[in-house]
Amino acid sequence: MADMSMPMMSFEKLEKVFESSDGSHQALADINVDVRRREFVALVGASGCGKSTLIRIAAGLESASAGRVMVTGREVSSPGPDRGMVFQQFSLFPWLTVKENVMFGLSSQRHSRATCEQIASQWIGLIGLTDFTNHYPAQLSGGMQQRVAIARALAPSPKVLLMDEPFGALDPHTRARMQGYLLDIWANMDITVLFVTHDLEEAVLLADRVLVLAPNPGRVVGCVDVPVPRREDGRDRYDAVFKSTVAKIESLSSVCQGQDEPPLDLFRLARVDAASS
Numbered sequence: 001m002a003d004m005s006m007p008m009m010s011f012e013k014l015e016k017v018f019e020s021s022d023g024s025h026q027a028l029a030d031i032n033v034d035v036r037r038r039e040f041v042a043l044v045g046a047s048g049c050g051k052s053t054l055i056r057i058a059a060g061l062e063s064a065s066a067g068r069v070m071v072t073g074r075e076v077s078s079p080g081p082d083r084g085m086v087f088q089q090f091s092l093f094p095w096l097t098v099k100e101n102v103m104f105g106l107s108s109q110r111h112s113r114a115t116c117e118q119i120a121s122q123w124i125g126l127i128g129l130t131d132f133t134n135h136y137p138a139q140l141s142g143g144m145q146q147r148v149a150i151a152r153a154l155a156p157s158p159k160v161l162l163m164d165e166p167f168g169a170l171d172p173h174t175r176a177r178m179q180g181y182l183l184d185i186w187a188n189m190d191i192t193v194l195f196v197t198h199d200l201e202e203a204v205l206l207a208d209r210v211l212v213l214a215p216n217p218g219r220v221v222g223c224v225d226v227p228v229p230r231r232e233d234g235r236d237r238y239d240a241v242f243k244s245t246v247a248k249i250e251s252l253s254s255v256c257q258g259q260d261e262p263p264l265d266l267f268r269l270a271r272v273d274a275a276s277s
């Protein structure tokens with residue numbers, strides 16, 4: 001039986017330095033975070049604070065410069081079936097059908113082809129796309145494509161789902177539906193989620209806990225528990241505690257934002273516009 005006291009995933013003194021011809025850039029510094037089994041943790045912070053780097057290291061797609069990431073007590077060194085990953089876009093292979101994309105996630109496992117087909121069909125049914133089994137990604141809407149990406153990530157029964165702005169490219173209506181959809185899946189599966197978003201409301205809507213990162217170097221500057229209960233139909237964005245939790249995260253992240261981002265020079269843009277017309 002799994003040791004319930006052990007974190008499902010832990011970041012231990014994690015550092016990441018990118019070296020380039022311009023010098024070195026510390027993308028992550030001293031990240032220490034434990035994520036409990038079945039916890040839903042959101043990661044927010046200014047552009048460039050290292051959210052994607054952190055999630056890519058957890059996925060095994062990028063190596064750490066120091067420290068480590070542990071999943072179920074084992075150090076991450078490469079991608080593995082214990083971790084599923086969903087990106088903002090370009091998640092699916094365009095040359096594979098819906099079914100082939102979902103089956104691809106199972107290819108690293110020692111299932112027979114018939115079992116893979118059966119698992120893929122179950123997942124495609126679950127995401128409501130049975131009629132699109134043999135369609136290609138280009139024939140699907142953005143929301144449908146992300147449902148397939150989620151099914152592909154979850155089909156191998158990972159312990160951890162790593163999501164990097166998975167709904168960032170969707171329109172608000174589709175995004176809201178996908179949020180409900182993800183919560184339904186999360187409520188019915190033994191899955192631990194690490195979810196990157198720029199949208200603070202989305203973070204509070206979905207997560208048990210929100211980590212706030214700041215850039216230069218990328219580090220955790222705050223950790224906010226979401227005190228609003230999850231109801232059957234999700235959280236109420238108009239609830240006072242919901243709003244004050246969003247405000248708390250906003251104040252934590254805005255303190256460290258924008259110091260070295262040059263303001264957009266709108267005058268200059270207007271001049272460029274005038275010159276080109």
Ligand SMILES: Nc1ncnc2c1ncn2[C@@H]1O[C@H](COP(=O)(O)OP(=O)(O)OP(=O)(O)O)[C@@H](O)[C@H]1O
Nearest residue numbers: 018019020025027046047048049050051052053054
């Ligand atoms: N492969 C790389 N080589 C060099 N620098 C990199 C590389 N990947 C990321 N960086 C730098 O590391 C920092 C963190 O990048 P990262 O993509 O993790 O930020 P982010 O928080 O995901 O940003 P965004 O919100 O815009 O997606 C940035 O300064 C970025 O330029």
Ligand SMILES: [Mg+2]
Nearest residue numbers: 051052053164
């Ligand atoms: Mg990113």
